[in-house]
Amino acid sequence: MEKEQLVILGNGFDLALGMKTSYNDFFKWLFTNKKIVTFDKDYSLHESEYPEIIKTNGKNQLVNFWCIYFSMTQKSNGLDWNNVESHIEDVVKTLENCMDYSIIDFLTKNDVVNKSKQTYRQSEFILKLFLRNFIVTKNESIMSILLLQLKQFECFFVEYLNTVFSGNIETHIKYNYTELLKSMGVKPRDGHYDANSTAILNFNYSSLPDFVDSTRNIHGTIANNNIIFGIDSSTIEATSPIYIFTKESRIMHASVVNQGNSQKDILNRYIKTIKFFGHSLAQADYAYFQSIFDYLSIYDNDVTLIFYYGFYFETNKIKLLEYENEIQNLLSVYGKTLDNKDHGKNLMTKMMLENRLQIKLAIGRY
Structure with a gap:
């Protein structure tokens, strides 16, 4: 039929x-049950101040760029899930021109983003902060690091949902x-x-x-x-380095991995x-x-x-x-x-x- x-x-x-499947519920659980590295939200956008703004939460902390980004920009409160994906889109679009950079190149170049806009300055600053403090291998590309961190963020969410739906x-x-x-x-x-x-x-x-x-x-x-998080592909060319973050690309990859x-x-x-x-x-x-x-x-x-x-x-x-x-x-x-x-x-x-x-x-x- x-x-x-x-x-x-x-x-x-x-x-x-x-x-309790809202974004707020997830973040409350995340920062209560996971030792996620966070930073002082009242930060200055000056590289010289990187060492002073780390907020320690004890030993064995988990490090994730997207958790740090949402925490530092105070976007972890009052958002729906569609807003989460829109902020992910803002970040990857902001950094589109440097996705192929190695970490070392990204850290040493001063003109990777347009610093005249606050959003751009935040994305660059937080990513540099994250890379300087927590990533040892500096040869990976910015694209691979951000995608790997997004997959880890998704794993956190799966773990949370299992606690919500268990039983x-x-x-x-x-x-x-x-x-x-x-x-x-x-x-x-x-x-x-x-x-x-x-x-x-x-x-x-x-x-x-x-x-x-x-x-x-x-x-x-x-x-x-x-599960996947992804961004809208309607304004992104398939040849763009950030196309890999689109929902279509991520669904296609998931279908290859999960052929059964x-x-x-x-x-x-x-x-x-x-x-x-x-x-x-x-x-x-x-x-x-x-x-x-x-x-x-x-x-x-x-x-x-x-x-x-x-x-x-x-x-x-x-x-x-x-x-x-x-x-x-x-x-x-x-x-x-x-x-x-x-x-x-x-x-x-x-x-x-x-x-x-x-x-x-x-x-x-x-």
């Missing part, structure tokens, strides 16, 4: 189920996620959940046992220990409804949405987009307005990619007139 609806889930889905997946979580999906129109038939008619694109790292055969965890799963884990095909021409829940609709994932919208030709075909939200938005009208704005931004940006520019401009209007653009509250026992 061909899939009739595509359900797209983001981190808000797990949060609605009461799971819960088969009981509390299994019961609750089915109720939430039912409120979105994913209902059982003959006592069994209708995995045959529903495909799920899951941006979370958790699993949905009732939908194993129809779910694609696009960024990996806790169980397979293959087949990926589910979730798209077909029979899909008439796309449902969203818990996804921030951040630009980092626009490439996925554009591909789906193109494949289903949402301007011409009878495809309905339904954006669900939970009780948190129901009681926080500002957040609901922000969500509506993100929906408008997504469709506006997508409209600009259409060959017929007039169609792009009136995409939202056409879909609303045809009742193919809807925003709904998901009501369920969760």
